[in-house]
Amino acid sequence: MRISAPAKGAIPMHDRPVDQRVHDFSEVxxxxxxxxxxxxxxxxxxxxxxxxxxxxxxxxxxxxxxREVAAGNFPKAAAIIKEQNMxxxxxxxxCPQEVQCEEQCILGxxxxxxxxxxxxxxxxxxxRAQGMVAPKKQVHNGRRVAVVGAGPAGLTAxxxxxxxxxxxxxxxxxxAAGGVLMYGIPAFRLPKEIVKAEIDAVLALxxxxxxxxxxxxxxxxxxxLDFDAVFLGTGAGLPYFMGLPGENxxxxxxxxxxxxxxxxxxxxxxxxxxxxxxRGSRVVVVGGGNVAxxxxxxxxxxxxxxxxxxxxxEEDLPARQAETLRAKEEGVDFVMCANPVRILxxxxxxxxECVRMEMCAPDQSGRPEPAPIEGSxxxxxxxxxxxxxxxxxxxLLISEIPQLKRGKRGNVTVDSEFRTxxxxxxxxxxxxxxxxxxxxxxxAAKSAAKAMDRMMREG
Ligand SMILES: Cc1cc2nc3c(=O)[nH]c(=O)nc-3n(C[C@H](O)[C@H](O)[C@H](O)COP(=O)(O)OP(=O)(O)OC[C@H]3O[C@@H](n4cnc5c(N)ncnc54)[C@H](O)[C@@H]3O)c2cc1C
Numbered sequence: 146m147r148i149s150a151p152a153k154g155a156i157p158m159h160d161r162p163v164d165q166r167v168h169d170f171s172e173v174x175x176x177x178x179x180x181x182x183x184x185x186x187x188x189x190x191x192x193x194x195x196x197x198x199x200x201x202x203x204x205x206x207x208x209x210x211x212r213e214v215a216a217g218n219f220p221k222a223a224a225i226i227k228e229q230n231m232x233x234x235x236x237x238x239x240c241p242q243e244v245q246c247e248e249q250c251i252l253g254x255x256x257x258x259x260x261x262x263x264x265x266x267x268x269x270x271x272x273r274a275q276g277m278v279a280p281k282k283q284v285h286n287g288r289r290v291a292v293v294g295a296g297p298a299g300l301t302a303x304x305x306x307x308x309x310x311x312x313x314x315x316x317x318x319x320x321a322a323g324g325v326l327m328y329g330i331p332a333f334r335l336p337k338e339i340v341k342a343e344i345d346a347v348l349a350l351x352x353x354x355x356x357x358x359x360x361x362x363x364x365x366x367x368x369x370l371d372f373d374a375v376f377l378g379t380g381a382g383l384p385y386f387m388g389l390p391g392e393n394x395x396x397x398x399x400x401x402x403x404x405x406x407x408x409x410x411x412x413x414x415x416x417x418x419x420x421x422x423x424r425g426s427r428v429v430v431v432g433g434g435n436v437a438x439x440x441x442x443x444x445x446x447x448x449x450x451x452x453x454x455x456x457x458x459e460e461d462l463p464a465r466q467a468e469t470l471r472a473k474e475e476g477v478d479f480v481m482c483a484n485p486v487r488i489l490x491x492x493x494x495x496x497x498e499c500v501r502m503e504m505c506a507p508d509q510s511g512r513p514e515p516a517p518i519e520g521s522x523x524x525x526x527x528x529x530x531x532x533x534x535x536x537x538x539x540x541l542l543i544s545e546i547p548q549l550k551r552g553k554r555g556n557v558t559v560d561s562e563f564r565t566x567x568x569x570x571x572x573x574x575x576x577x578x579x580x581x582x583x584x585x586x587x588x589a590a591k592s593a594a595k596a597m598d599r600m601m602r603e604g
Contacts, residue, residue: 167445167475170332170413182267186214189259192251197261200249202588205229207246207261214264223272226265231304232297232343232587234273235326237266238335240584241465273342282351286310288601291372293360293542296324298378298574298586300347305594307350315352318359321409324380328409331439361542374569374597377557378590381575382539386532391488396423400440400533407443425449425529429497431485432533433462438469440531441477451477452525456484456502456515484517488530496524538576554579563593571597
């Protein structure tokens with residue numbers, strides 16, 4: 146099924162039929178065929194000053210890889226992408242290309258921009274299917290670097306530094322690498338075997354991955370500071386709650402916990418795996434970003450009737466448009482301009498009391514500020530409540546290092562070279578910016594790796 150009517154010259158998307166996909170966790174978007182990819186890549190105008198490259202936080206040579214796709218030379222296209230991005234099958238799937246490279250594509254002025262994201266994904270998937278070329282290991286230069294956190298930031302910093310010849314030790318607290326790619330984004334958007342394959346390619350560069358190592362606890366800060374340089378990529382895994390009456394009732398989850406239980410602990414396969422999650426028959430999800438859409442779509446697949454409550458208007462939803470559309474297709478009910486005020490119930494949840502919101506004068510973000518309408522309360526029946534209203538930096542390690550300067554929201558403060566307030570300690574990704582995107586975390590990590598290299602070479 147197409148997610149939207151294709152514009153002139155457009156390649157249709159291949160989403161699986163709704164009645165099939167809503168019952169399983171297999172990937173929704175089937176991707177392009179080689180014929181479609183070639184035709185689509187031929188649309189690129191090969192601009193002399195390509196704006197699409199400027200729109201890409203990791204500066205992939207987009208026209209160069211598209212030229213190779215158009216010529217049917219897929220391995221060369223993969224090699225060009227991988228010079229700048231070691232996680233292309235992941236980025237091709239989850240990057241918000243519509244507000245980055247594709248937004249800059251000059252073709253977009255008259256018709257649809259080139260489907261750069263779909264093509265990146267096609268190239269990476271084709272390379273993986275044909276057997277990835279093992280990357281060359283560099284000769285060690287004798288310097289040791291520690292990277293904390295194996296999410297997109299930590300993986301990218303590790304890959305860049307290993308390619309420069311550093312011995313990289315990558316510490317990850319969980320039993321699997323990947324960060325949000327593994328425990329947050331559901332498999333129907335990002336299959337886990339694809340994440341594993343791209344992580345394996347990073348490890349093949351000689352990166353020494355230490356799983357189940359919680360830095361700040363099982364690895365001390367003193368041990369960490371013994372390395373020649375340190376990169377912190379510990380993410381934003383601390384979920385926010387609304388402070389509502391009833392938030393302590395069983396059946397209330399943060400989206401983070403709910404998705405982790407399903408993705409990483411296989412709660413969807415209970416009792417085969419023994420980490421259950423409550424399969425709500427009526428689920429209320431609060432929030433309007435990608436995390437909220439993911440939680441709602443997972444709850445649908447676990448069999449619930451799902452209502453997504455968002456305090457602003459539909460046009461203000463921060464989630465990617467395609468994912469919002471898919472959530473709707475899959476039967477998630479959207480209640481816009483409403484906010485929960487209380488979770489009802491005694492031993493378990495029976496409902497969620499909400500209030501209607503009206504849009505007032507624009508706030509600092511430029512969007513109309515929502516305000517509750519007096520006397521407009523209403524109740525949604527529910528037995529599960531999922532809060533997806535944002536998350537902040539994980540304080541576990543950074544609170545162990547008092548010298549590390551932090552911003553108002555607990556994020557690690559960095560300068561333009563991603564240096565923290567501590568000598569030889571750098572940071573990037575969500576721990577520095579607050580919850581953002583995969584590609585921004587990767588871009589920060591690449592720049593930090595360059596700065597770390599400069600610092601170590603200059604002594
Ligand atoms: C459900 C969900 C859906 C999303 N969808 C999208 C999307 O579609 N597109 C997009 O671009 N972005 C999306 N994002 C945002 C994106 O995933 C993040 O911006 C990105 O993962 C940040 O990367 P990171 O490496 O900074 O942190 P993370 O991915 O959070 O990785 C941090 C890692 O550090 C580890 N860690 C933390 N503390 C320690 C410690 N003390 N010792 C050792 N290890 C530690 C954690 O276990 C984790 O593995 C989504 C986020 C969520 C939660």
